[in-house]
Amino acid sequence: MNKRKIYINTMRGLMFICTALTALLVLFLFSYVLLKGLPNITWELLSTKPSYLQNRIGILPDILNTIYIVIATLVVVLPLGVGAAIYLNEYAQNKKVVELIEYAAETLSGIPSIIYGLVGMLLFSNNFGTSILAGALTLVIMNLPTIMRTTQESLKTVPQSYREGAFGLGAGKWRVIRTVVIPGCIDGVVTGCILAIGRIIGESAALLFTAGFAHAINGFFTGLTSPGATLTVALYVYAKEEGEFAVAFAIAAILMVLTLLINLSTTLVGKFFAKRRNI
Numbered sequence: 001m002n003k004r005k006i007y008i009n010t011m012r013g014l015m016f017i018c019t020a021l022t023a024l025l026v027l028f029l030f031s032y033v034l035l036k037g038l039p040n041i042t043w044e045l046l047s048t049k050p051s052y053l054q055n056r057i058g059i060l061p062d063i064l065n066t067i068y069i070v071i072a073t074l075v076v077v078l079p080l081g082v083g084a085a086i087y088l089n090e091y092a093q094n095k096k097v098v099e100l101i102e103y104a105a106e107t108l109s110g111i112p113s114i115i116y117g118l119v120g121m122l123l124f125s126n127n128f129g130t131s132i133l134a135g136a137l138t139l140v141i142m143n144l145p146t147i148m149r150t151t152q153e154s155l156k157t158v159p160q161s162y163r164e165g166a167f168g169l170g171a172g173k174w175r176v177i178r179t180v181v182i183p184g185c186i187d188g189v190v191t192g193c194i195l196a197i198g199r200i201i202g203e204s205a206a207l208l209f210t211a212g213f214a215h216a217i218n219g220f221f222t223g224l225t226s227p228g229a230t231l232t233v234a235l236y237v238y239a240k241e242e243g244e245f246a247v248a249f250a251i252a253a254i255l256m257v258l259t260l261l262i263n264l265s266t267t268l269v270g271k272f273f274a275k276r277r278n279i
Contacts, residue, residue: 030256033249033252033253033256034253034256034257036249036252036253037249037250037251037252037253037254037256038250038253040246040247040249040250040253041250041253041254044056044058045057045058045059045247045250046058046059046060046063047060048060049061049215049216049217050215057238057244057247059231059234059247059250059251060217061214061215061216061217061218061228061229062215062228062229062230062231062233062234062251063231064217064218064223064228065132065211065223065228065229065230066201066230066231068132068136068220068223068224068228069132069135069136069139069200069207069211069228069230070197070200070201071220072132072133072136072224073136073139073140073143073196073200074193074196074197074200076136076137076140077139077140077143077144077147077196078147078193080140080144080147080148081143081144081146081147081148081151081192082147082148082151082189084144084148085147085148085149085150085151085152085155086151086155086177086181086182088101088102088148088152089152089155089156090155090173090177090181091173102149102152105144105145105148105149106145106149108141108144108145109145109146109149112205113142113203113205113206114205114206116138116141116142116205116206117138117205117206117207117208117209117210118209119138119141120134120135120137120138120141120206120209120210121134121209121210123137124137124138124210125209125210128225129225129227130210130211130212130227131210131211131212131224131225131226131227131228132211132223132224132225132226132227132228133224133225134210134211135206135207135210135211135230136224137210138206138207138209138210139199139200139203139206139207142199142203142206143196143199143200146192146195146196146199147192147193147196150188150189150191150192150195151185151188151189151192153188154185154187154188154189154191154192155181155185155188157184157185157188158180158181158184158185162180162181162184163176163180163181166179166180187269187272190269191266191269194262194265194266194269195262195266197262198258198259198262198263201230201231201232201255201258201259201262202232202255202259203230203232204230204232204233204235204236207229207230207232207233208233208236211227211228211229211230211233212227212228212229213227213229213233213237214226214227214228214229215228215229215234216228231251231254231255232251232255234251235248235251235252235255238251
């Protein structure tokens with residue numbers, strides 16, 4: 001019995017040490033980036049574009065390009081991902097085909113993003129030129145498995161009795177999906193969308209091949225057909241190519257705050273829809 005207690009206490013202590021080290025590592029990384037980056041964030045940095053003649057660095061074009069690429073990606077990937085999930089879960093009859101598609105989606109989720117960038121360069125950049133649109137279409141392929149699988153798992157959480165009750169009242173298949181199934185799992189769909197936004201904002205490797213490095217201010221539609229650097233690509237350019245580590249840390253701090261807000265919004269959205277479901 002004493003040996004068992006010693007074993008249990010030893011394992012508990014090791015798990016506590018692992019937890020503490022993980023928490024300290026995250027806290028150190030977050031604090032280090034913020035301490036190095038926040039003092040370098042100025043209004044001029046956020047509201048201007050780079051000007052080598054005036055020896056000025058601004059990231060406004062990079063912020064706009066990030067917004068453009070998020071919007072363009074979501075406009076395409078959300079209908080595709082949610083629609084595919086609904087078909088696989090509600091309409092598809094051949095379970096082997098469904099399992100094959102699910103396996104393919106999980107495989108796509110594990111492919112390194114640099115490979116997506118190479119494929120996007122060959123498929124999209126060669127046809128549309130190096131542009132925000134080419135980068136957005138590449139990110140569509142990257143995020144489609146995440147949106148599809150997240151939505152599909154959310155659809156599975158809706159009890160079958162809800163569907164049967166709606167069918168018993170005479171509702172058609174699409175009406176049941178639209179009025180019963182989707183409202184019952186909307187929290188999972190929204191959570192998947194928010195997670196996709198976080199991945200889009202944090203992606204850099206795929207965009208290096210497809211979206212380019214330009215720091216020009218363009219309108220939305222002009223920007224889609226023009227090359228442009230997002231915040232993550234700009235961070236790489238300023239740190240690796242130009243040696244502007246102060247600007248790089250400022251961008252890193254902005255990205256860290258955005259990531260924190262995205263994770264917080266995911267939690268709040270989940271709690272909000274959970275409360276609505278319990279009312």
